[in-house]
Amino acid sequence: MIELRHLRYFIAVAEELNFRRAAERVHIDQTPLSRTIRDLEDRWGVTLFIRAPRRLELTPAGAKLLDHARSLLIRLERARRAVRAVDARYREPLRIGVDDSTVQPRLAECLSRWRQLVPDVSVELTEMHAAELLVALRNEEVDVGFSFGLQDDEAIAQQPAWHSPMVAIVSPEHELAERTAVSWTELLSFPLIACTAAFHPGLYQQVASILRQQGLFPVIAAEARTLSGYLTRVAVGQGVGVADADHMRTLQRSDVVVLPLAEPAHFTTYVLYKHQRFGLSQPVQRFLTHVSTLM
Numbered sequence: 001m002i003e004l005r006h007l008r009y010f011i012a013v014a015e016e017l018n019f020r021r022a023a024e025r026v027h028i029d030q031t032p033l034s035r036t037i038r039d040l041e042d043r044w045g046v047t048l049f050i051r052a053p054r055r056l057e058l059t060p061a062g063a064k065l066l067d068h069a070r071s072l073l074i075r076l077e078r079a080r081r082a083v084r085a086v087d088a089r090y091r092e093p094l095r096i097g098v099d100d101s102t103v104q105p106r107l108a109e110c111l112s113r114w115r116q117l118v119p120d121v122s123v124e125l126t127e128m129h130a131a132e133l134l135v136a137l138r139n140e141e142v143d144v145g146f147s148f149g150l151q152d153d154e155a156i157a158q159q160p161a162w163h164s165p166m167v168a169i170v171s172p173e174h175e176l177a178e179r180t181a182v183s184w185t186e187l188l189s190f191p192l193i194a195c196t197a198a199f200h201p202g203l204y205q206q207v208a209s210i211l212r213q214q215g216l217f218p219v220i221a222a223e224a225r226t227l228s229g230y231l232t233r234v235a236v237g238q239g240v241g242v243a244d245a246d247h248m249r250t251l252q253r254s255d256v257v258v259l260p261l262a263e264p265a266h267f268t269t270y271v272l273y274k275h276q277r278f279g280l281s282q283p284v285q286r287f288l289t290h291v292s293t294l295m
Contacts, residue, residue, distance in 0.1 A: 001043075002040060002043055002044070004073075004076075005036065006036060006039070006040045006043075007069040007072065007073060008026060008073070009022070009026055009028075009033055009036045009037060009040075010037060010040060010048065010065065010066070010069060011066065011069050011070060011073070012025045012026045012033075013033070013037055013049070013056070014048075014049075014058055014062060014065075014066045014069075015066075017056045017057070017058075018056060019033060019034055019056070037049070046059075046061045046065075047059050047061065047062075048061060048062035048065060049062055092283075093121070093122040093123060093124040094121055094122070094123050094124065094143055094144070094283050094284070094287055095124045095126070095141070095142040095143045095144075096111075096123055096124065096125050096126070096142060096143065096144055096145065096146070097126050097127075097128055097132075097133045097136050097137065097141075097142035097144070097145040097146075098125060098126065098127050098128070098133075098145065098146050098147075099128070099129070099130050099133050099145070099146060099147035099148065099150075099200075099202070100127045100128060100129060100226075100227075101130075101147075101148060101200055101203065101226075101227050102146050102147060102148065102269060104164060104244070104246040104247060104250065104269065105246055105249070105250055106161075106162050106164070106246055106269065106294070107146055107269075109294075110161070110290075110291060110294055111123055111125075113290070113294075114287060114290055117290060118283075118286065118287075118290075121283050126142060129199065130147060130150055130199065130200055130201060130202065131198075131199075133145045133147055133150065133272070134150045134151060134153060134156065137155075137156050137272055137273065137274050138153070138155060138156070138274065140274060143273065143281070143283075143284050143287075144271055144272060144273045144284060144287060144288070145271070145272040145273070146161065146269060146270070146271055146272070147202055147269070147270055147272060148200065148202030148203045148206060148267060148268070148269060148270070149201060149202020149203075149205060149206065149268070149270055150201060150202060150270075150272065151201050155274055155275055156272055156273070156274055156275070157272065157273055157274075157275055158270045158271075158272050159270060159271050159272075159288070159291075159292075160268050160269075160270055160271075160295065161268075161269045161270055161271040161291050161294060161295070162268075162269050162294050162295055163266040163267065163268055163269075163295075164244035164245055164246040164247075164266060164267050164269065165244065165245040165260075165261075165264065165265075165266050166210070166242055166243070166244060166245070166261060166264075166265040166266055166267055167242065167243055167244070167245050167248060167258050167259060167260060167261060168182050168187045168240065168241070168242055168258070168259040168260075168261055169231070169234050169240070169241045169242065169243050169248065169256050169257065169258055169259070170234065170240050170241075170256075170257050170259065171234060171235055171236065171237040171255070171256070171257070172254075172255065172256075172257055173237060174190075174237065174240070174257070176190075176240070176259065177257045177259075179259055180259075180260070181259060181260045181261065181262050182259045182260075182261065182262060183261070183262040183263060184210075184214045184216060184261065184262075184263055185214075185216070187240055187242075187259075187261070188211075188216050188218040188240070190239065190240045191218070191219045191220065191221030191238075191239040191240070192218040192219065192220055192221060192239055192240055192241065192242075193220075193221055193222055193223075193224060193230055193233045193234055193238060193239040193240070193241045194207070194220045194222070194223050194224070195207070195223065195224055195225075195230060196223045196224070196225055199225045199226075200225075202270070203267070206267055206268065207242060210265050214263070220239075221233075221238050221239030222238055222239060227247070230243075231243075231251070231253060231256055234256055235253070235255040235256050242261075243258075244266075244267040245258075271288065271291045273288065
């Protein structure tokens, strides 16, 4: 009797013809991989590989087993999918991490449409800070994420999901509060409430980019770690601020006045995922295609 791991390890070695590369492929050390192949040969009483210095070759018996092993694993995978397709209890959810500053209606709309399109794939939603989201994506604790942007990481892809207009926000007592629109120059003649780069790197970078384009260098009145702290500082008159229109429509705070900007700008929300050596799973690929239709 042999186990499935014997066939999986054998296929990896037969296709790579290199124990080191095969070990990396199946995520085990080279020694137990080599031992498993020897065990398979001993159990069946055959020689599957010609082991020459700096060279590994399949024997005729090994070539024949490779054909059968591939066929068996394909049939087994088809059987697994067929069984799981009729038992929703074993369907893996799509795990989505959400930066806790992303409370836009567009996200709810995105997930609602996904549920209508793919009702058999459930969604597991987890809110977290930007730094936590980056770690969760790296460790594959979530499949995809939504954020205004994370720190650059070569392992993580960040693709635009949608845009939201940028608006000015001031306290009701502020002298700009009665205006129907305000220019960047007018707004930033007053001290600005900023978000911290460490807690909200995407928001910080997007605002900084707009300010560079406008050639503006505002006085920073204070820095906020959370969205509620940011809005509270604006509401009590510590400084002016900028926010995205979708957030402000959602929150509907009476203690903050929202003003359109005379020179339009927007915030970008990104969908994030980890690059995979052997490609993304089918549900993740399908979800990313769905998100791309929302732009």
